[in-house]
Amino acid sequence: MPTIYDVAREAGVSAATVSRVLNGARTVDPAMVARVLTAVRELGYRPNAVARNLRRSRTTLWAVIISDIGNPFFTATVRGIEDVAQQAGYSVVLCNSDEDPAKEETYVAAALSEQMAGVIIASSGSAKAAKSLLDSPIPVVAIDRQLPRGEVDTVVVDNEAGARTATRHLLDAGYRRIACVTGPEGVSTADLRLRGYTAALSEQQPPGEPLVARTDFREQGGYDAMAALLSSPERPDAVFVANNLMTVGALRCLADHEVRVPGEMGVVGFDEIPWADLVRPSLTTVAQPTYELGRMAARLLVDRIATPAGRPATVVLPAELRARQSSAR
Amino acid sequence: MPTIYDVAREAGVSAATVSRVLNGARTVDPAMVARVLTAVRELGYRPNAVARNLRRSRTTLWAVIISDIGNPFFTATVRGIEDVAQQAGYSVVLCNSDEDPAKEETYVAAALSEQMAGVIIASSGSAKAAKSLLDSPIPVVAIDRQLPRGEVDTVVVDNEAGARTATRHLLDAGYRRIACVTGPEGVSTADLRLRGYTAALSEQQPPGEPLVARTDFREQGGYDAMAALLSSPERPDAVFVANNLMTVGALRCLADHEVRVPGEMGVVGFDEIPWADLVRPSLTTVAQPTYELGRMAARLLVDRIATPAGRPATVVLPAELRARQSSAR
DNA sequence: ATGAAAGCGCTAACAT
DNA sequence: ATGTTAGCGCTTTCAT
Secondary structure, three states: OOOHHHHHHHHOOOHHHHHHHHOOOOOOOHHHHHHHHHHHHHHOOOOOHHHHHHHHOOOOEEEEEEOOOOOHHHHHHHHHHHHHHHHHOOEEEEEEOOOOHHHHHHHHHHHHHOOOOEEEEOOOOOHHHHHHHHHOOOOEEEEOOOOOOOOOEEEEEOHHHHHHHHHHHHHHOOOOOEEEEEOOOOOHHHHHHHHHHHHHHHOOOOOOOOOEEEOOOOHHHHHHHHHHHHOOOOOOOEEEEOOHHHHHHHHHHHHHOOOOOOOOOEEEEEOOOOOOOOEOOOOEEEEOOHHHHHHHHHHHHHHHHHOOOOOOOEEEEOOEEEOOHHHOO | OOOHHHHHHHHOOOHHHHHHHHOOOOOOOHHHHHHHHHHHHHHOOOOOHHHHHHHHOOOOEEEEEEOOOOOHHHHHHHHHHHHHHHHHOOEEEEEEOOOOHHHHHHHHHHHHHOOOOEEEEOOOOOHHHHHHHHHOOOOEEEEOOOOOOOOOEEEEEOHHHHHHHHHHHHHHOOOOOEEEEEOOOOOHHHHHHHHHHHHHHHOOOOOOOOOEEEOOOOHHHHHHHHHHHHOOOOOOOEEEEOOHHHHHHHHHHHHHOOOOOOOOOEEEEEOOOOOOOOEOOOOEEEEOOHHHHHHHHHHHHHHHHHOOOOOOOEEEEOOEEEOOHHHOO
16 A cells, blocks of 8 residues: 555655645645645555544544444434534444443443544443543533433433323323333433333322333333233233334234234334334334434534533433324224 | 553553553563553553554454445344454444445545455445445455445345245236336346346246336335336236335335225335334235344455455355235235 | 564654 | 654564
8 A cells, every 4th residue: 555655756745745735735836736646646545544543643533332223213313413424524433332331331442442533322321331431531422311420412302201291192092001111220211211101190180000111122122021011910001112122022012912002002102113104003102303313412522522621511302292093092 | 641651651661561461462471461450550541543553554443334224134234244243353333325325435435544454335336436445455345235346255145036036926926017116227236136026027928027117225216116106007016126115115105095005006025124014014025134144244354354365255145035914915 | 571662654843 | 835854652573
């Protein structure tokens, strides 16, 4: 691979001049510019970003660490991030922690070692990863979930309000024994959505009794939790499921057990599913502004890189109920 | 941020010794090892990977460039790649070209500049990106789609056979006027799946007449193509759709036009959809071994990094028909 | 077993 | 406007 010195020799100039040309300095003679560009083309020269990054002690790469690449919520969010990043001159590298704290720590370590310009993270709950990030000078934005003990810029949706709306919706439809399937304790989305659910129940006269199943945020977890609820002595007549993949699992479980939805079991899920309207019965969900969430996070990161000091912002975006068939009665 | 020299000073040794300790050389006195590790911990030292990469002129990062992060086919494949990569000591950074050749070129350029250890790419069709990769010394594996004019390691499924099987399945079910919705010309999956479709038709007595709509591989494209077919004078009674997102679009279009599936229109899609069995009617698809495809691609890349020379391999994996309701008659 | 020193490829003072 | 030079942080000969 040719280096900048090969180009300099070929063009009969110094390496500094080549560097200036390539970095758009306008204090270079047009004739030199032409010679340099010709040499670059002839040699097929491509600047070594590693050397450049070392010298500049900064990069133009963002690490976006998400907790499940199979979850459409995250992939939609990434689209929003990418669009802003590209416009601001950054490239996005995506890291999939797969809800595994160990993997998350590996990716955080890589992002720090590689001197990435910034990190956007949907925490899988690793306190160690969070600490590494907070102890480092690297700008961080948390999305979807609060970073453990993290005083950082954050973009989330109003999980509690969304969950309360979803649960009220089931109550209004006439369901009386409403269960909740939520995610791991300590993951903010799991806890806040649960809180919204219990809040809605306690507003009733008489207050509804919570019936809660905790599992991971995966499809299989939703399946298993639903199966447990079905065979419980106080079998519910409706369920609020706190994320999209678990909702899919719950639906599959209900189909396998031939439980009619919404007749025998009303269902509302949190997070939109791309094909929620094609499923029969179509699925009532609490939709989040995923793309906008990504854009907002990226904007915060751009600002934070420009202004490392300053108080962290928390942006809360609204979530919105999309009533469809699965919650009708 | 502390450097290796700060650690050396703190531990009372040379930077070379610190480097040896951190890189697992066993020619270091255990007492020194202990002192170095203490110093590392106390200073919160983290090696600068950029400097290391420059010095070693290699990295441990793979770029995986996929053409649509919203497509479950790719995200499932990425999982397979990641598992092998991690085991082999590489980190995967995912780049989403979004079926946009310009974005693809940007990411290829970044991968080359950043001296990534290898690239796995599902080409969006950019000849320029392909040329950059082939002209460079970086090891490359193409997945899903042939790299334009690319003599590189490749992992694909047997697109033609899968498409033929799907089309025959519709013929066997009694459909007589079968259309095909496929992707852009020049994208190998689009062309080969079309070829399988026409092959199945021409095996008939008398040969069936092809009815082809070309569009992009996106959901909206599938919707529009289906709408065009519906209003065509020779309206088909079945359709073979050459990828999953377009199939979703086609289904939505059929739902909007209140065309009964499979009664008025049989549907088979290529690529599995995560919730194909939850949709009503459940969807007949040609399923690909996505995870295995990812693993295979990663293994080829590991081998290629170890042995840069040598003839490129092409691995063809089987695709398998999953008959469900949408193609019954 | 350890240290001194060179150099990976680039950019940015500084000098001219 | 251009060139000279130092050095980003690390690894790896080469000497000892």
